[in-house]
Structure formats: structure tokens, C-alpha cells
Amino acid sequence: MDETAHTSVYVLDRPPAVTYPALTEAAVSDIAIVGGGLTGLSAALHAVEAGKSVTVLEAYEPGWGASGRNGGQLNPGLKYDPSWFLQKLGQQRGQALVDFAWSSVDKLAEIIARADIACDMRRNGTIRAAVKSSDIAAVQASQQDMQEHGMPVDWLDRPALAKLVGHDHYQGGFLDRRGGDLDPLRLTLGLASAASSAGAAIHGSSRVVSLRRDGSAWRLTTDAGATVMAQRVLVCCNGYADGLIPSLRQSLVPVFSSILASNPLPGNLADRIMPGRQSLYESGLVVVYCRVDDKNRLIIGGRGPMRPVTSPSALRHISLHAQKLWPELNKIGWQTAWNGRVAVTNDYLPHFHELGDGLYALYGYNGRGVALAVALGQPLAGLLAGESKPNDIPIPPTSMKRIPMHSFWPLGVKGTIAMSRLKERFRG
Ligand SMILES: Cc1cc2nc3c(=O)[nH]c(=O)nc-3n(C[C@H](O)[C@H](O)[C@H](O)COP(=O)(O)OP(=O)(O)OC[C@H]3O[C@@H](n4cnc5c(N)ncnc54)[C@H](O)[C@@H]3O)c2cc1C
Known part of the structure; x- marks a missing residue:
């Protein structure tokens, strides 16, 4: 079945009025963002507001991914309780993450x-x-x-x-x-519109098929053969990560x-x-x-x-x-x-990686990304603008780890769900 069909109530209510054109020529910008969901668009909005030139490349249309079709629930925090983070990350780092994640809905508002x-x-x-x-x-x-x-x-x-x-x-x-x-689609399209009005170049129908170092910058090439040269790049394809960075796709299910x-x-x-x-x-x-x-x-x-x-x-x-x-x-x-x-992700937490000089990836909200992804736009923009360091991102930077036997994930998920349902029945 065609995964591009989008039948959410949000689209049926109000089909998006604006489409963002594909990139057709060579572009140069301070920052390139791969993925036009809440993570990418919030980072783009904050980065143009900080005076940087930004190009967003989205394979379909802004909001096509999870951002425009989720449950629309605003859920402060992460999968584990605050004390868990203080124990795991230490008082200072843990408290910073707790303060940030549990106030994400305030930041979104x-x-x-x-x-x-x-x-x-x-x-x-x-x-x-x-x-x-x-x-x-x-x-x-x-x-x-x-x-x-x-x-x-x-x-x-x-x-x-x-x-x-x-x-x-x-x-x-x-x-x-x-x-x-x-309404998550209205939120995502609203961020796209705000970022575009502030000067970001947003392109739909522009799948990035290659990302490589070219001198002191990164060269991104789309499926139409258009290119963007950028000093810093944020990859935020989340559950829709394709073969662009194979190890990234293999680090999430x-x-x-x-x-x-x-x-x-x-x-x-x-x-x-x-x-x-x-x-x-x-x-x-x-x-x-x-x-x-x-x-x-x-x-x-x-x-x-x-x-x-x-x-x-x-x-x-x-x-x-x-x-x-x-x-x-x-x-x-x-x-x-x-x-x-x-x-x-393997630990049910979001992951942030520095994959190369000025190349970053953030993903893995595990079903709690609406408020958090938008809130993270500001610290991500600071990093992409060169004003802060990876350690300043509230999600602590880690190295990427592939999930073992990743290609078997559909079977694994089916098995896990069936097993969980069975356990639920016996727990009753
Ligand atoms: C059904 C569902 C229900 C959910 N319910 C909730 C909820 O109620 N509350 C909550 O907080 N969270 C919920 N979530 C999670 C939330 O939607 C996500 O955490 C959040 O939207 C992630 O945003 P994102 O920008 O990181 O990724 P996405 O919105 O998935 O965007 C990634 C984008 O990258 C693009 N892309 C991929 N590869 C390329 C490429 N090579 N080149 C260019 N573009 C590319 C994709 O087309 C996609 O649009 C739900 C998710 C789903 C799927």
C-alpha cells in the first residue's frame, strides 16, 4: 500500500493551502536541515531569527511525517521519571534535562x-x-x-x-x-510558514540522496540533482530516516x-x-x-x-x-x-549525535515529540549558528549505536506486540 497517502483528520479538515516548491538549482546557506517536521522547522525558525541563512529540504511536504499526523497530545517529560535522570546523568546534567523536558509544553506555548x-x-x-x-x-x-x-x-x-x-x-x-x-498539522505548517516568512528557504519534494564533505562545507544533493552547500547540517528524519545515513536508520525502529x-x-x-x-x-x-x-x-x-x-x-x-x-x-x-x-530507540529516549564537523542528528522521541521537538528548536539553532556546543543541547550527545539484527525489526515488533497482549491478558 502507498505510504504517501495521508488520511488523517487534520488533512481532511483543512488540506494544506501552501505547497513548498522543490529545490531546482544550486544553493548556498549557513545551515541546511534535512526533514521538514517539527524538529527541523522549529530549528529553522529559531536559526533564521538568529540571523542565519537556512535551507530546509523535505522529501514530501512539511508536516508529511509524524509531525503532521500524530495524536496531538502534549505530554510533558520523557519515558522515565525525573529521579531516574538525576541518578543516570548526575545532578547537574540530569536536572538540566528534567527542567527542559518537563517544561516543554510551556516553551511550545x-x-x-x-x-x-x-x-x-x-x-x-x-x-x-x-x-x-x-x-x-x-x-x-x-x-x-x-x-x-x-x-x-x-x-x-x-x-x-x-x-x-x-x-x-x-x-x-x-x-x-x-x-x-x-492540531499537529496546523502547528507544523504554522512553523513552516513562520520560518519561511522570516527568510528560511523551505523546499518540499526534495529528498536528500547524498550528503558529503566538500572542502570546508557539506554538500547535500537532492533526488532532482540540485545541491546545497552549508557549513552546518541538522538531519531530523526521525522514523522516516531512509538510506541517506544507513547507520542512522539502523539506530531506531x-x-x-x-x-x-x-x-x-x-x-x-x-x-x-x-x-x-x-x-x-x-x-x-x-x-x-x-x-x-x-x-x-x-x-x-x-x-x-x-x-x-x-x-x-x-x-x-x-x-x-x-x-x-x-x-x-x-x-x-x-x-x-x-x-x-x-x-x-533501544532505551526509549531521544538521541542526539554529532556525526561529523558541523553535522548533527536528533531523533527518537518515542511517541512524545510534539512539545519536545518544538522546544528543542531553540538550543539546536544556537548550535547550528555556532553560538553553543553540542554539550549545551539538553539531550546529552552520544555516539550512534546500531540496533543488532535491525533488518528483522518488523518481525521483532510483531512478536513484541503479540507477547505484550498475551501478558496483558494474564496480568488481568
Ligand atoms: C501516529 C503517531 C502518533 C503520535 N502521537 C503523538 C502524540 O500524541 N504526542 C507526541 O508528543 N508525539 C506523538 N507522536 C510522535 C511525534 O509525532 C514525533 O515525535 C514528532 O513529530 C517528530 O518530529 P520530527 O520532525 O523529528 O520527525 P517527522 O515529523 O517524522 O519528520 C521527518 C521528516 O523527514 C523527512 N525525510 C526523511 N528522509 C528524508 C530525506 N532523505 N530528505 C528529505 N527529507 C527526508 C520525512 O519525509 C519527514 O517529513 C506520534 C507519532 C505518530 C506517528
Whole structure:
């Protein structure tokens, strides 16, 4: 099936009005960015604002990748709790990362306001829900850890959580008041438009097929044979990394995550299903996430087939899960379905590498990149502008490590999901 088809609710609502032309001639700029998602476009915006010339090269259109088709949930922080980072990275480095990652939604909100991006951002909080009673201890330990670090994260007992979500299947959970949601495609296109207005050269339909050192600069060549010479380069292709840097592609697993959007809920149901309008993600080995958007549609996602999905019929397991939580959904029907590639790394954390003199790569948000990728635009721009060093990036620089037996990842992912589902059943 054609992976270029993009059937998300965001595209169906408002197809992008602007297309960015392919690069057709030789260009020279201070900075070249490969990949027109949130990481690349936020870095581009901040770098042009710092007075640098920037060229962004995107294989399809800005927002075509995960950035324009994700769940739209704003989830502060990373996969592990703050104390884990302090222990692992030491007080200073760990605290810097915790401060940065857990305030990413605040930083995103500032950038959206400054660039005046209309993307329906709401800050009603993000809930982590314990699905089984055996999950409560871990979810509560996370809440306590964040609270001990002064974060506004409250425990919700079963009745309190039931009020916010409209059913009593969950055992309890926490509410992080800093979280929220938005339309991710509008956010990504808004960043592209802001960067372009500030002077960045943004090119769609421009896949970079070669990247090599040429004298004191980097030469990037596109599939149309056009070139960019740049002093510094940021590669941010995330789950869509192709053969441009083979070792980069082999250092992550591009796991598909799938999403269903319901038809708009009628008034009585819109008041009953997630009336608090928080974003929510479940505990468990196979994570389900959901929210009700500003058009009263339930947007619910999770693992699905490891191939492109364009029809709700391909995601029956997700619709059945939703109907178990809210049986009234039976009568509503699903408007659309889609999926995209999440970059999963071996430690479930984002990775930042210096691959050569002035050549950098950042990827691997493991499903939590919306706020973090945009927030990282500023420090990345400082580095690309030559004003800071790799160690100043909040994600500590590491050397790239290929995942062993990488070519077998589809089998590995299928096996892991099947095993996790089986474990879930027995945990129940
Ligand atoms: C279905 C789904 C649901 C998700 N839900 C959430 C969520 O609710 N909340 C959250 O925080 N995160 C979520 N994520 C993760 C989030 O979307 C990503 O972390 C984030 O968008 C990463 O942005 P990026 O710019 O690094 O990568 P991307 O947006 O994937 O952009 C990479 C771009 O690189 C381009 N590219 C690749 N190779 C080349 C090349 N050789 N030349 C030129 N261009 C190239 C691709 O075309 C692509 O557009 C989800 C992801 C998916 C797929």
C-alpha cells in the first residue's frame, strides 16, 4: 500500500493551502536541515531569527511525517521519571534535562504565541491512567516522583478519574496540569510558514540522496540533482530516516502507531466522553492514547498493523477497545483512520549525535515529540549558528549505536506486540 497517502483528520479538515516548491538549482546557506517536521522547522525558525541563512529540504511536504499526523497530545517529560535522570546523568546534567523536558509544553506555548500559530492548542492537562490494579503502584510512583520535584501532578482516585473520562474502567491515575492537545498539522505548517516568512528557504519534494564533505562545507544533493552547500547540517528524519545515513536508520525502529477519529459526538455524548477534555494515555505494555478534539471527535490511537492504514476497518481492535470504554460509541461510527512511524530507540529516549564537523542528528522521541521537538528548536539553532556546543543541547550527545539484527525489526515488533497482549491478558 502507498505510504504517501495521508488520511488523517487534520488533512481532511483543512488540506494544506501552501505547497513548498522543490529545490531546482544550486544553493548556498549557513545551515541546511534535512526533514521538514517539527524538529527541523522549529530549528529553522529559531536559526533564521538568529540571523542565519537556512535551507530546509523535505522529501514530501512539511508536516508529511509524524509531525503532521500524530495524536496531538502534549505530554510533558520523557519515558522515565525525573529521579531516574538525576541518578543516570548526575545532578547537574540530569536536572538540566528534567527542567527542559518537563517544561516543554510551556516553551511550545510561548513559541505558538510568538509566531501566532492557529492550531487549537488547549491546556486541560494530560492523564496517565492505570488500566489494571497491578499498574497502580507504578503510575502512583511516577506521580509522587514528579510531585517531589515540584511539578503540578495530582493523583486521581478511581471515582475522580471516572468523572473526567466518563467511565469507571480505569483504576486510578495522575493528572499533569501542564499537558494538553492541539492540531499537529496546523502547528507544523504554522512553523513552516513562520520560518519561511522570516527568510528560511523551505523546499518540499526534495529528498536528500547524498550528503558529503566538500572542502570546508557539506554538500547535500537532492533526488532532482540540485545541491546545497552549508557549513552546518541538522538531519531530523526521525522514523522516516531512509538510506541517506544507513547507520542512522539502523539506530531506531520505525514502529507504526495507528489512530481512529470518530464522527463528531452529538451533544449528550460529547458531554459524557472525556468531559474534562484532557489528553490521556493508558498504562500497559501496548499503550492506547485518546482525547476528544475541539470538533468533539474521539481521537484514539495505539499499535496497529506494520503497514500503512487508511481505513477504519483496519483498526477494529482499537474501535472495540473504545466501545468497551464507552459503549455508546457503537452508534457513532468512525470518520477516518491513519497511521505513521514513531521512532523507537533501544532505551526509549531521544538521541542526539554529532556525526561529523558541523553535522548533527536528533531523533527518537518515542511517541512524545510534539512539545519536545518544538522546544528543542531553540538550543539546536544556537548550535547550528555556532553560538553553543553540542554539550549545551539538553539531550546529552552520544555516539550512534546500531540496533543488532535491525533488518528483522518488523518481525521483532510483531512478536513484541503479540507477547505484550498475551501478558496483558494474564496480568488481568
Ligand atoms: C501516529 C503517531 C502518533 C503520535 N502521537 C503523538 C502524540 O500524541 N504526542 C507526541 O508528543 N508525539 C506523538 N507522536 C510522535 C511525534 O509525532 C514525533 O515525535 C514528532 O513529530 C517528530 O518530529 P520530527 O520532525 O523529528 O520527525 P517527522 O515529523 O517524522 O519528520 C521527518 C521528516 O523527514 C523527512 N525525510 C526523511 N528522509 C528524508 C530525506 N532523505 N530528505 C528529505 N527529507 C527526508 C520525512 O519525509 C519527514 O517529513 C506520534 C507519532 C505518530 C506517528
